[in-house]
Amino acid sequence: MTGIGRRLVRWYEGNARDLPWRKNPTPYRVWVSEVMLQQTAVSTVIPYFERWVKRWPGVPSLARATEQEALAAWEGMGYYRRASNLLRAARQVVRRHGGRVPSSRKELLALPGIGPYIASAIRSLAFGEDEVALDANVIRVFMRLLALDGTGTDSSVRTRVGERAAAGLPPGKSARYNQALMDFGSLICRPRRPRCGECFLTKHCKAFRRGMQYDIPRPSHKPSRKIRTAVAVFLRDDEVYIQQRSSAGLFARMWEFPGGKVRDGETPAQTLRRECREELGVNCRPSRKLAELTHYTTVFQVRLHAFVCIPPEGLPTDRTHRWVSLAELDRYPMPSANRQVVEKLHEPAS
Numbered sequence: 125m126t127g128i129g130r131r132l133v134r135w136y137e138g139n140a141r142d143l144p145w146r147k148n149p150t151p152y153r154v155w156v157s158e159v160m161l162q163q164t165a166v167s168t169v170i171p172y173f174e175r176w177v178k179r180w181p182g183v184p185s186l187a188r189a190t191e192q193e194a195l196a197a198w199e200g201m202g203y204y205r206r207a208s209n210l211l212r213a214a215r216q217v218v219r220r221h222g223g224r225v226p227s228s229r230k231e232l233l234a235l236p237g238i239g240p241y242i243a244s245a246i247r248s249l250a251f252g253e254d255e256v257a258l259d260a261n262v263i264r265v266f267m268r269l270l271a272l273d274g275t276g277t278d279s280s281v282r283t284r285v286g287e288r289a290a291a292g293l294p295p296g297k298s299a300r301y302n303q304a305l306m307d308f309g310s311l312i313c314r315p316r317r318p319r320c321g322e323c324f325l326t327k328h329c330k331a332f333r334r335g336m337q338y339d340i341p342r343p344s345h346k347p348s349r350k351i352r353t354a355v356a357v358f359l360r361d362d363e364v365y366i367q368q369r370s371s372a373g374l375f376a377r378m379w380e381f382p383g384g385k386v387r388d389g390e391t392p393a394q395t396l397r398r399e400c401r402e403e404l405g406v407n408c409r410p411s412r413k414l415a416e417l418t419h420y421t422t423v424f425q426v427r428l429h430a431f432v433c434i435p436p437e438g439l440p441t442d443r444t445h446r447w448v449s450l451a452e453l454d455r456y457p458m459p460s461a462n463r464q465v466v467e468k469l470h471e472p473a474s
Contacts, residue, residue: 128269128328129292129301135324136304139311141166144174146303151225151250152183158242159206166310172201184223186214191377195457202460204375209237227251248298256289257302258282261309267341268313271330275344352427354392355383356400356408357465358435360447364469365435366456368444379456381430381465392429404445406436415468419461430465 140146143166145157156176160169176197180186186194191211198207213235217225225246226232232243244257256262263276266285274281293301312319318337320326331337358365366379384399386392393410400408410431419426441447448456453466 129294132304133297133300141307149249151246154246154250158245159210163203164201183214183217187218199457212236248302254298262305265309265313268331268337269329276341277344350425352386354395354429355381356396356433357381358433360435363447363449365447375459379458380462406438409434415465428461
């Protein structure tokens, strides 16, 4: 396995992707990039990363940010708890470690949002520790090399992959080895269409020899559940009414238009009337449909119906419910479906 590791490192030295976090791999920059790269494509992450580290170049500056600022800077990448955890962890690093990202695995794992993979990535890429960071690319590469049956989330598979990947690590070259595996899995040993004709490891690859490279790993995705939701867009002059979600659950602490899930037997308009009575204590009168769009989350396929509604008397205004001018809406972090509704508000009337 060490021979495979050395070949991967040599390949990486001539084929490495030009990524901004690799140019100055400080513990903070590695940490931010790895958090952003969870569930998000590299091409999407690059501009977010560059804006983030320009605004908050280190742990102390990030720790001084507000949650609303962090969520707004994250808007569009989804999985917003990552931003909240990153901010909480930065504040914890300032309190407990003087603003310096710790190198100890135990101390890293004690930080919000850091699991075994990110801890290994920081220790390897920023601190030069000899350990393997098991991401989806690494798991897929070794599952094919070893022709392992199962999904990439199976604990027995991950254990065996971890052992073999560690055996292939050339001592002292942990950062290049891990990055080589990441790039090799992204560019050559790809998820759906592996480029076996360009691969220099085919003679070592049991899946290739058995013609199984397209079947490994087995897919683990479950089909999305389909739901319908309806939201009320209350307008007065150049202002719109929004509310803040709770600190728990999906899209925690983000802002949205009032509304909720359409129940069986309800129309979207009926849903709005019920939700506004239950949640806001007011009667809602939808006047026209503003938008109907489909939005995807990890678990759901959401069909969202947005209605312009006549503002009733008695709408609550407090810390989590407020009127905001259309020009100021960009300052409020929102789930992407709600942001699409905002864009409809800015479109000229036809």
